Each structure stands twice: as C-alpha cells, then as structure tokens.
Amino acid sequence: MPLTADQILDLPFDVQPDPDEFIRAAMEWHFNPETGCKFWLDRAATLGFDPRADVKTHEDLRLFPNVAAELRDVRGEDLIPRGYGNQPDVVGFFESGGTTGAPKRVVLMRDWLDRMVSWSNANLDRHGVPRAENWLGVIPTGPHVVGTLFRHHAVTHGRHGFTIDLDPRWVKRLVADGQFGQVDAYAQHLIDQAADVLRTQDIGLLTITPPLLERLARDEKLVALVNERVKCIRWGGTQMDADSRHLFKTEVFPEVALCGEYGSTMIIGVAGERAGISVDDPCVFDSFSPYVTFTVVAPKSLEPVSYGERGRVLVNHVSKSFLLPSNLERDVATRIPQVNGLVGDSVADISTVAVFEDEDVIEGVY
C-alpha cells in the first residue's frame, strides 16, 4: 500500500523512503498553508517557482536559493511548521557558531531529535562502540544544538551524560583580538575540568574537539587515564587532519575506538564516520540521507565536482521539522559516493576554505 505524504515524513530512522517521493511529501508539507511554517510560506511568494508543483525530485532542490542568511533575523516561532498543531513539541531554538557574521537560528523539534539521534546511535553500533557507557562531552552547550544532541545521545546509546561547557564564540573573539595567551588558558581550563571528570567518574565515551584532544594528549598521565578507561573517543566540531588521526589511532590511543562526526547547527545534526575504513584511508562521513544530503560542488558554478575531486560542501536539510536547502557551507571536501546508493554525496578530508597568503605583506627579507 503506498504511503501517504504524512507517513513518508514520519518513517522510523532505519526505513528508507523513496527519495523523490519523500521530497514531494516534504514540499507539500512545508508549502501547504495548513502545515508549512510562516517563514517559508512568506518566502514562497518571492521564490519565482512553486515548490509544490516544481520540486518533484531530489535534484530539483537546486531550484532553491540559499536562504541561510535570512535565518539571522527570523522569529523563532516562524520556523515551526503549523502542521505540528497548537502544542508543537519544540526542544529548542539553536544558533550557528557565528563564524561568518551574526548567528543563524534553527528550530529543533522532538521528532527530528529522536530520529537523528537514533540514526547516529546505529552508526556508533557499527563502529563497535559498546552501549550503556557513561559519556563525557567537552562540547558547546548554550545556544548550540550539539549540547542537546549530546545529552540525548548519552542517555539513549550510553547511560549517563557528563558535560563540560565549551564556548566557541568566546574563543573566536579571543583569536580575532590576537589574545592567544587567553585562548591557551581557556583550553587548559577545559582540559582541567575534563580531567577531573575522567579521574572521578566511570567514563566510557569521550566526545571532544580535535584541538582539545591534541591538548589532552600533551599530558601523559591523562593519555594513560583515557587509554585505561575510555572505549571510544567521538570527535567533531572542527576537523582532524589525516596525519593526526593516524597518530591518535596508532600511537596515542591505540586501544580506543576513534569515531569522527561532521556536523553543524544548520544541519541540525551530524554526519557520521563510515565504519570499517582503515587508518590509512581518508575519513569518510555519510549523511543521514535523504533528510540531510551533501553535494560537493565547484564554488562558483555550484555544479557537482567529479568523485574524488574537491569542492565546497552544499547541504540540504529536508525533514518534517525543518527545511533548509542549498546551504553552502564554508567547508571544502573530497566527493565520495554515498553508501547503498543513497541520494547525495559522502564527504572526506574536510577542511575549511583555504586562505591564501596575502600578497600585500611583503616588506622584510625573511
């Protein structure tokens, strides 16, 4: 029996909808005046096309302009699809890091949180990460969605969650002001707090950013403690270069599973490291297709690059809870085929857009 549009949007995380049917259902949901949110219903007037009539396939998402910048000023309530009724189960409103200007806002609905976390938990299972461990996260909480995702992960895949708060915006401010001594002191402050939890609690899984993991690794006693107790290090937030990943896996934490995640507030979730790849292979991230899909594109034309080539990461988020197609991220990645023929690309060797050396600064002889 064919699924209704509503059913397609409410499938369990491990049931794959037909990607094009899914897109049509999502367009119906987000652009029907009965069910869509105010932001998109208003925005539809100036799109120049009718999403319900014209967006029939995953490919057609390209018709959408990148409206991410408009999420800087949007009223939070205007992002809640009306179809959730009078008492929508809103987990919260969250903000992007604010690296490129003022932060952008998204809404996190309960059904998406459950679906995203269940999918991500299954990926940890594929990495052989044991269930029912206590988790420690050295992560952004506050306005950033990752803290909320972490707590939900910790109590569904793990048992209990402990968190140390990391304020990335403050770090960026310090870096912009050239206050590197303060950056250093703040990083040590975070490690000191994490060390206390690691020493006193039974922590089986550590979630941390690569720069902080590198900092933790400077302390041989802490390295020994992590090797003794922690079964999995889940890293994300910034990228880990291939050489560091190799060193972590082979020399620093040889007995600990190392599992990367690539995510952002604008994805409202993460893409997970593909399980079963060797330490010598590039770290590939698979997205939660068809809800979150990547396309690796040439930065100017926005046309996909060939597999194996590098390009900017363009992200579509299409779920019942939220719609943000054609969002061009700052990241550069290698285009890799998705698993099992799912729509969208997988990505590897992520880095931020290269900053070229400034030709103007040329005085001096060194």
Next chain:
Amino acid sequence: MIDLPALGATGAYRSRNIQTVTDVAGTALAELSLVPPLYVNRTMAALRRSSIMPADERADAMIRAAKLFATATIDGLTVEEYQHAVSRVGGVPISSVVTATTTVAERVAKAHASVQYARPRGAVDNWRDPLTRTGRSVWTRRGNVFAVHAAGNHPGTHSIWPEALALGYRVAVRPSSRDPFTPHRLVAALRSAGFADDQVVLLPTDHAGADAILHGADLGMVYGGEEVTRKYCEAATVLPQGPGRSKILITADVDWRDHLDVIVSSVSGHGGTGCVNTTAIFVEGDPTPLAEAVAARLSAATPLPPEDDKAVLPVQPVAVAKAIERHLLKKAAGARLWLGGDGVVGELGDGSAALLPAVFQLDDPAAPQAGVELPFPCVWFAPWTPEAGTEPLKNTLVLNAMTHDTQLIDRLLGEPTISNLYLGSQHTHWMDPSVPHDGYLADFLMRNKGVIRN
C-alpha cells in the same frame, strides 16, 4: 623530486600532508612533509626527555657534521645538487649559496669555540673549576630545549642556531618553505655525525604547528618581519629576528668616492637579500652625486637565472616580483627616482624574474621610506645633518658610520636600537664569529649562576 621528510625524534617521518616545493619558475622540485601539532607536541616531549651529550662529544660531532654538510652526499643529494635546489627555489644567486655552504660549515665546526665569546670573563664553564671553591659564576643554560623558526632568505642564516647545540640544547628547527634544503641537510649531517634523533629535529609545519614548536620549547628564536617583532617583543623566552634595516652614514669629513666599492657591496652583496644589506644611506650634504654613482654601478647588473655562476640578483616567481614592485613603487611616490623607477622586474621568460636594483632619493632624513626593507638590492638615499642626529639612524641591525666625529660615534654606540656599529669602511654584511650579529645568541641562551663550594 627531492624527498624532504620531517626528521622527528624517532627518525624520518613522511606525512600525508605534503607541501610541494616549487622553484622560482613554478616547477615542482621537492616534496616537504608537513607535520600536525600533535606530532610536534610528541616530538618536543621527546626532546625534553632525551639525554645530553657531553660537551666534548658535541664539539667533535659538530666538526664532523660540518665536513659532511660541506662535502658529503646526504639523503641522495650531492653538495652541488643541494646548492642548485637552494638557488632555484629561493632565487638566491648560486655563487652566494656556494659561499654560504662554506660559511655555515665553518661556523658549525667552530660553534663550540665561538660561543665562548659570549661568556662573561668572570664566569667558568664547569662547577668543577677550582674557582668555584671561593665562589664564582658558572655559565649555564637557561633551558634545555630550543626552537628555531628558521629564515628562508639566505642559507647563511643557518650558521647561527647550531651554537645552541654546542651549548647543550636539544634543538627543533621549523624550516621555511623557501629554503627547507639547508636545515634538512644540516640536521641530517648532525645526525650522521653522532647527534641522536631526539637531540636535533626538523619539523616542517604550518602556523598551528609553528606555535606548538615554540610552546614545547624553553626558548625560541623566530625570524620574520615587523609583525614577529611586535608579537614577541615582550616574551622573555622568544628572541625575535625582525627587520634589519641596516644603514650607512657618511658625514661631510669623509669623501664617499674612496668608499664606493664598499657602499655598492653593502647594498647588493649576496644578492641584496640579507638583513645585513644596506637599506638606507644617509649623507651629510647633498646625497645626489653618490646616489647617481651608486645607481650607475648597480645598473650594470643583468637579470640571469639564479643558478647561473654570473648571477648577482635575486630571482622570484614573476607574480611575487610584481607584487614587490607594486609595493615599492607605491612607497616610492614622491621620491627622486635614480634606478628602478620604471620597474624592477626583469623577466627571465620561464615564469621567474630577477629583481633589478632600485635607487631612490628622499629629501628628508625622517622620511619613512628609509625603513622600507625589501629582499633585493634596493636603497634609499637621504640627506643627514648634525641636527637630525641619531634619530634617523635608530632601529638598525648594522650601521656603517663613515665619520671621524668621535662624539657622534660615542652617541651611536650608546644608542640601544643600533645592534652593530661598523666604523670606517666596512660593508654592512661583514660578519665574524667573534663579532655578535644581533647580540650573541648565547647572550639569550645562557645565564650566570652563582656557585660556591666549601
């Protein structure tokens, strides 16, 4: 393709993150392994753990390393191949690279001796010296691990940091991408001669890794421009090697005609790429005849590929040369143009260009252009008066004062921002192990520790 792995505490390390080193024409010549901060941290920790070689063995090893550096085939490169690579990538005239090979080797071989010039006469080297029985200073290291962010403008700059090894420091060198060859060859030679892998390392790395090198060391030396000086001027543990802005002063009692060779050499010797090459010349009276004469002499230099034995000018990729030219001509607005006013880019046809000499004349000793230091023979002339005094001569690595005014010499010697004062006719790039360059490195690396035995 020349393979340049990192030389870590456990041997050579080839990373996945490879920087292709291209020559001045854009042709790939070498592959340099860049290491991440994690690797740097682990290496610096290993240096800290490593044992120290006795001083006599260090001196012996450095003498042998110097010979290897100057003569041996190291990691597949003969001396000639090494020199060719330095010249092609850095654009330094080959004759200058050949000279520097000898200079570096001589300095390395004598480092154990040259460091002694910095030791205060009251200090002894060893607590076992009988002088400590009645109380004495023992000359001791301020730390154990020394980091160098090396320069890439000229291979001769690598003659200085080996003194740290002679003094017993464990040393980590971050090479410049413009000359990774010289420190690679030097570190490899030191290891072949007896230094252990965890005593001297080469860590090619990006900015984050560079910070980690300094962070992991007790003391560091950083070559760079104005921004480096600003960044580290207050850090007691980092010795910045900033702009040279070397100068010549010629007072009215000296006839410049007797010293034209020295003046021209100060500007253009070694390709004019050094911090010890003259950037500005102050003349009491009218600088015009001297500017004209120097311009005439420098105009004879012809653009040649850097590996040509007759090359005297530095070479850069055309894009870099043009960027330097744009910057120079913008700065030179309002100055009298003697040479280079219509451009300094001498294209060689293969994507590279020689930087042709430039001579400009300013009408005010306080003109800011006199501090514009560029990596080729480029000199600013300005008038000087006794009333202008020492002010325009401040912030100078080497000042050659051609004057008989002893009171003026006293004031110049007393000026704290002038590092070296050469009197009479002595080109500004003259160096000797007994004479400090910007102070002795050992001034920074060593301290006096009071010791008494009874």
